[in-house]
Amino acid sequence: MAVPREANEKLRDAPMRRKPTINDVAQVAGVSFGTVSRVLNDAPDVSAATRQRVLQVIKDIGYRRNRAATALVTSRSTSIGILSDGSPRFGPVGTLMALENVARKKGYATTVISVERPDEESVQAALDTLDDTGVGGIIVIAPLVEMAAALWSASFRVPVEMIAAGASSTPNIFTYSENQELGARLATQHLIDLGHTDIAHLAGSMDWFDGRVRKRGWEATLRDAGLRPGLCLEGDWSPRWAYETGLRLVRENRVPQAIFAASDHTALGLIRAFAENGIRVPEDVSVVGFDDVEGSDYFLPPLTTVRQDFTALALMSMEVLIGAMEGREVDRTPIAPTLVVRNSSTRATSHHTHPPKDT
Amino acid sequence: MAVPREANEKLRDAPMRRKPTINDVAQVAGVSFGTVSRVLNDAPDVSAATRQRVLQVIKDIGYRRNRAATALVTSRSTSIGILSDGSPRFGPVGTLMALENVARKKGYATTVISVERPDEESVQAALDTLDDTGVGGIIVIAPLVEMAAALWSASFRVPVEMIAAGASSTPNIFTYSENQELGARLATQHLIDLGHTDIAHLAGSMDWFDGRVRKRGWEATLRDAGLRPGLCLEGDWSPRWAYETGLRLVRENRVPQAIFAASDHTALGLIRAFAENGIRVPEDVSVVGFDDVEGSDYFLPPLTTVRQDFTALALMSMEVLIGAMEGREVDRTPIAPTLVVRNSSTRATSHHTHPPKDT
DNA sequence: GAAGTTTACGTAAACGTTTACGGACATAAT
DNA sequence: ATTATGTCCGTAAACGTTTACGTAAACTTC
Numbered sequence: 063m064a065v066p067r068e069a070n071e072k073l074r075d076a077p078m079r080r081k082p083t084i085n086d087v088a089q090v091a092g093v094s095f096g097t098v099s100r101v102l103n104d105a106p107d108v109s110a111a112t113r114q115r116v117l118q119v120i121k122d123i124g125y126r127r128n129r130a131a132t133a134l135v136t137s138r139s140t141s142i143g144i145l146s147d148g149s150p151r152f153g154p155v156g157t158l159m160a161l162e163n164v165a166r167k168k169g170y171a172t173t174v175i176s177v178e179r180p181d182e183e184s185v186q187a188a189l190d191t192l193d194d195t196g197v198g199g200i201i202v203i204a205p206l207v208e209m210a211a212a213l214w215s216a217s218f219r220v221p222v223e224m225i226a227a228g229a230s231s232t233p234n235i236f237t238y239s240e241n242q243e244l245g246a247r248l249a250t251q252h253l254i255d256l257g258h259t260d261i262a263h264l265a266g267s268m269d270w271f272d273g274r275v276r277k278r279g280w281e282a283t284l285r286d287a288g289l290r291p292g293l294c295l296e297g298d299w300s301p302r303w304a305y306e307t308g309l310r311l312v313r314e315n316r317v318p319q320a321i322f323a324a325s326d327h328t329a330l331g332l333i334r335a336f337a338e339n340g341i342r343v344p345e346d347v348s349v350v351g352f353d354d355v356e357g358s359d360y361f362l363p364p365l366t367t368v369r370q371d372f373t374a375l376a377l378m379s380m381e382v383l384i385g386a387m388e389g390r391e392v393d394r395t396p397i398a399p400t401l402v403v404r405n406s407s408t409r410a411t412s413h414h415t416h417p418p419k420d421t
Numbered sequence: 422m423a424v425p426r427e428a429n430e431k432l433r434d435a436p437m438r439r440k441p442t443i444n445d446v447a448q449v450a451g452v453s454f455g456t457v458s459r460v461l462n463d464a465p466d467v468s469a470a471t472r473q474r475v476l477q478v479i480k481d482i483g484y485r486r487n488r489a490a491t492a493l494v495t496s497r498s499t500s501i502g503i504l505s506d507g508s509p510r511f512g513p514v515g516t517l518m519a520l521e522n523v524a525r526k527k528g529y530a531t532t533v534i535s536v537e538r539p540d541e542e543s544v545q546a547a548l549d550t551l552d553d554t555g556v557g558g559i560i561v562i563a564p565l566v567e568m569a570a571a572l573w574s575a576s577f578r579v580p581v582e583m584i585a586a587g588a589s590s591t592p593n594i595f596t597y598s599e600n601q602e603l604g605a606r607l608a609t610q611h612l613i614d615l616g617h618t619d620i621a622h623l624a625g626s627m628d629w630f631d632g633r634v635r636k637r638g639w640e641a642t643l644r645d646a647g648l649r650p651g652l653c654l655e656g657d658w659s660p661r662w663a664y665e666t667g668l669r670l671v672r673e674n675r676v677p678q679a680i681f682a683a684s685d686h687t688a689l690g691l692i693r694a695f696a697e698n699g700i701r702v703p704e705d706v707s708v709v710g711f712d713d714v715e716g717s718d719y720f721l722p723p724l725t726t727v728r729q730d731f732t733a734l735a736l737m738s739m740e741v742l743i744g745a746m747e748g749r750e751v752d753r754t755p756i757a758p759t760l761v762v763r764n765s766s767t768r769a770t771s772h773h774t775h776p777p778k779d780t
Numbered sequence: 781g782a783a784g785t786t787t788a789c790g791t792a793a794a795c796g797t798t799t800a801c802g803g804a805c806a807t808a809a810t
Numbered sequence: 811a812t813t814a815t816g817t818c819c820g821t822a823a824a825c826g827t828t829t830a831c832g833t834a835a836a837c838t839t840c
Binding site: 442443455458461462486487488490491492494495 | 796798799
């Protein structure tokens with residue numbers, strides 16, 4: 063078997079070849095390895111003087127704990143696994159980056175793995191791989207309901223937490239998410255407050271929790287306001303679909319007063335369809351998006367949208383997971399998104415009705 | 422002691438049982454652990470019959486190799502580290518996701534870590550942490566030149582590869598990247614081919630390799646074509662800056678015939694500034710972006726831009742890194758981006774000159 | 781000043797592998 | 811029959827830690 067030869071040979075200052083171990087430290091500090099282990103773990107039973115000395119030696123010879131050895135004997139680890147669908151969509155990626163950030167700050171390394179298909183087999187395989195690497199807990203970013211389903215029927219040995227908007231917790235799997243239904247309510251209520259009564263929804267995919275929950279928020283808000291829910295078209299999040307749908311709306315003369323789009327990208331496609339047909343946003347139709355993607359403040363027009371706080375979400379999720387790993391109970395209140403009002407939505411005007419369908 | 426005797430298929434569903442070890446397998450299969458180890462490593466000296474039997478037992482009792490133990494004794498690992506700046510910008514994130522994907526397909530787990538500041542201390546700390554987790558190699562996504570500099574003066578024990586557009590390789594650090602200069606040349610040449618002679622560049626940040634190299638490509642192409650490089654404004658990639666710059670251009674009546682923007686988001690801000698002042702794209706000014714971000718095909722107008730192939734980049738990078746880890750030499754040819762022509766750029770017209778400043 | 785109590789430290793065993801070595805047994809060569 | 815030659819397999823040691831336990835010396839306390 064080919065032994066990987068040292069390709070990069072830039073060693074630490076000391077021309078020491080082997081990585082120093084706990085024994086090396088013990089030797090130069092003139093104590094036993096047990097004592098070194100104790101100072102490493104902040105255990106009692108070591109005098110202040112020796113502790114100081116050992117600490118100094120550790121720094122001097124550049125000792126670093128071997129995680130594999132620690133993991134082997136303790137069978138607990140200081141790394142957490144993140145399982146995501148491979149999608150580069152805004153929400154998942156934002157969550158992922160934020161998670162890595164807070165994990166690092168809490169002293170955990172993160173091992174990331176993504177599934178190629180959101181089915182049971184792939185999910186189980188990914189879970190196992192994560193387990194192999196010795197993670198102490200796993201956070202699953204599961205925007206797809208199929209993936210959540212796969213997770214529910216999977217087996218694992220460490221605490222697993224799922225980030226999925228509006229999915230329910232099970233005894234085995236904590237669920238945590240941003241309160242996206244609230245986000246959708248905020249958006250819809252904003253449109254209502256502006257005086258609109260005919261409020262459509264250009265929904266995301268119903269294969270996604272996010273799509274479902276945003277639609278639910280829109281629907282509920284309208285009902286609560288005593289309004290009849292308007293048109294609801296379900297798509298796939300893509301600008302392309304939104305564009306074509308927008309075109310169809312125009313062609314069939316069914317453009318509503320106001321539209322809550324399930325994502326900024328969806329809004330983008332829609333707005334282009336309108337623009338190409340001389341329908342102005344927001345003068346002729348108000349549009350609200352969701353996500354606050356980079357650049358949405360410079361769309362034409364700048365988009366009113368809903369911003370999620372991924373950092374807060376990541377922080378809370380980690381809190382919950384680490385709590386579970388340590389057997390603590392953490393109370394979890396969902397994170398609230400905020401509405402960002404810009405120029406794509408405006409007050410309904412009295413003459414703001416579209417010509418009737420037939421003449 | 423309890424002997425795990427049941428080779429039941431549903432064993433894994435028992436939520437918290439001891440993980441089977443190599444010894445459990447040996448016992449059930451009626452061989453010694455040494456033999457099991459041999460079949461695990463595809464070593465010779467084991468008869469076909471026993472190999473079969475052991476393999477079956479492994480499957481039956483759901484045995485999985487303990488990576489910590491393996492890493493401990495072999496001191497080589499099957500995971501690779503990815504170090505990124507924490508930025509959620511399009512390029513870095515796209516690269517990250519692609520890297521994870523190919524690593525997984527090659528049987529490597531990925532440990533991701535990001536630095537909070539791109540300075541020497543943070544980079545060294547991140548490198549060390551990665552080393553602790555036992556990665557066999559590290560890929561650094563280093564769009565910031567400061568980060569690359571920090572990397573150059575860092576020390577490490579495993580092969581390190583840097584993904585940085587246009588940075589040079591050192592004896593210690595492989596560098597690999599997409600040929601972004603070519604991308605910039607493609608964009609600029611496209612504008613030249615359209616008959617434009619006054620081609621400005623709305624550059625990205627010079628703190629980024631990407632910014633530098635895209636500018637260089639623009640400049641070189643113009644010179645090669647015998648044209649004088651036009652206006653070059655250096656910004657920070659933000660739509661906001663681009664917007665304000667666009668406004669200033671309009672105010673000072675210095676809007677050029679054509680503009681190569683260093684990123685789609687930059688182009689976005691610029692176009693809005695123009696739109697608000699009645700300057701039409703592409704009729705009055707042609708704009709080309711860079712990145713092909715999601716939705717850029719539905720901007721107003723759909724953006725001509727340069728698309729990078731992150732998947733190919735990730736594939737090649739991994740090939741190079743794994744090669745280095747195994748002591749092989751891999752030949753590396755940079756990946757070529759492609760130009761995506763859409764509606765924001767058009768042919769120069771003879772009357773295509775802007776009105777004089779005063780009237 | 782002997783017995784108990786602390787305090788500080790050393791030591792052995794274990795975690796789950798891989799690797800190097802050695803040995804049993806069968807087969808082939810003499 | 812005896813020796814050489816493979817096959818196959820078992821065993822001991824090592825990797826770098828943590829944990830549980832043991833113990834010498836120092837302090838008490840009477």
